[in-house]
Amino acid sequence: MLQAKMKNGQLITLIHLSKKEVEEIKSRGEEFYCPECSQPVLVKSGIKVISHFAHFAEKNCSLAENGEGAYHESGKIQLYNWLKKQRYEVQLEAFIPSIVQRPDILLTLYDKKIAIEYQCAQVPIEIIQNRNRGYLNAGIIPIWILGANKFIRISQNRFKLTPFLTQFLHQFSSSYPLLLLYFCPITSQFVKIQNIILTGSGQAFGSLSVKKLYHSAFPSLFSVDNYHEALTYRYWKREKEAFRQNVRGKLYGEELAWHKWLYERGTHYEYLPSSIHLPVKDQYRMKLPPWNWQSRLLMDILHPLSKGHVFSIHKAKYSLKKYYSPSVHFPLIHSHGEPILQYLHLLERLGYLTSISDTHFRKQMIFPFYTNVEEAVKGDRRLLEVLESKI
Known part of the structure; x- marks a missing residue:
């Protein structure tokens, strides 16, 4: 301390x-x-x-338990001095009696209080959720900056996103993209990731930018970078190829249960329709990866319907009710979208469904299954090209 x-x-x-x-x-x-x-x-x-x-x-x-070493202390001091240099009113480790919490930095901006937490260590998710609830109940805006020791980059736009890291997703309004912030005290650099799409395999895609601490102003951390939706579908081509072609290791838990579920229905993941495993903005709300819950929705609800049949959004949501995470688990996200509805709208864009009211869709086409993986890979590419062309 x-x-x-x-x-x-x-x-x-x-x-x-x-x-x-x-x-x-x-x-x-x-x-x-x-x-x-x-x-x-x-x-x-x-x-x-x-x-x-x-x-x-x-x-x-709590101060002893949350001690994160020299890396954390150095980052906290650098962030504090950076804000002071910009003439913000900031306090280091200020105690807030009403909630018995002590943020790393407390910033006062006009009539608002902002708690800035610099998190470098893995702690139980419940601790993060409780701290956020405390701040929000006290009318304080929490902003979390992760240590760059938690940032694992896989490729140019792909990075690791564990359930723990998902707790730090920010969204400041319904029109604002999902955001993650990292800071490295060794290089004095921010990593800012926006427009985040979870793949469901402990990874995500996003638009990444790296900025030097003293070349950045505090508001620039929250500016919205230019991004075109077409990029999502281009990134997703690689995701779909990996889904079809990567060799699975030993299966456990939900993934094993899903493969058994497919087997009971006489199919295999290589032969599933291309309309399964599509990117949805609010995947973070689902407890299952997109290939799992989308296949359940399509095969249990949509595929058995005859062409022209009408179904309710409520029926689709109810079928996956137990796989939803409550929105209260993500208090840093301002506007919680509906991943199932987002998926249905993608199917509508592809011509499989038509929206006939705010609550109902009509099935327009059948969902074709494949007989070999080569055709499936080609079909996946064609489908993503169609989505990209219809933006």
């Missing part, structure tokens, strides 16, 4: 002191206390160490 209480109750912040002043404090043997649990803490400093306070031994204290 960067702050501690002195005997008189005042807070002292070591980063505001020179190395010489910190060494003088250490030599005087002054006593300091944790602002959270009031237990004694000691001063730690050195040539390669950022001056900070630490508990004498492992304590049951």
Whole structure:
């Protein structure tokens, strides 16, 4: 931690002191206390160490439990100084009594309070959700910046996105794209990812940009970059090819259950219609990957219908009800879309369905299955080209 209480109750912040002043404090043997649990803490400093306070031994204290090391402390200080330089009103590790929480940085902007959390360690998802609920209940806007140690890039526009990282997706209005922010204290660079589409395999596509800390202003983190929807379908061509052609290893859990489910219906993933496993913006709300829930919807509800038959959106949603994640699990996202409805609209764009009201669709065409993987791969490409042409 960067702050501690002195005997008189005042807070002292070591980063505001020179190395010489910190060494003088250490030599005087002054006593300091944790602002959270009031237990004694000691001063730690050195040539390669950022001056900070630490508990004498492992304590049951949120500040001790959330300690993330020099990487985290360095990033937090850099972000704090960066905001100070822009003349923002900021506090480091400010305590908020009403919710008993202490964000890394508390920013006051006009009449708004913004809690900026710099997260570098893996913690239980429930901790993140509870902290967000606390901030929002207190009327404070939470903004999370992830440590770049959590950023794993797979290709130019593809990166790892685990269920833990999904908790940090931001969306500030219904027209704003999904956003993730990372910061590296070693290179002093931000990584900003927008227009994020989850693939369902612990990965996602998005538009990535890298910016130097002191070449960026705070509002620029939230500016919307130019993006064309056609890029999504171009990225997805590779995703579909991998889905059809990659050799599966040993199957477990939901994936094993899905393969058994396909077998019981007399088919295999290589032969599924190209209209299964399409990109939807709000895939984060589904507990199953897109190939799984879309195949269930198509094969259980849509495929058995005769041409011209009408069905309700409610029926489609109800069939997948247990695979939805509640929107309260994603409090950083302002407007929660409906992935099932988004999928039905893609099928409408492809000519399989027609919307006849706000609540009902009519089936227009059958969904063809394949007999070999070569034809399936060609069909996937053609379908994505059609989607791209109809934007």
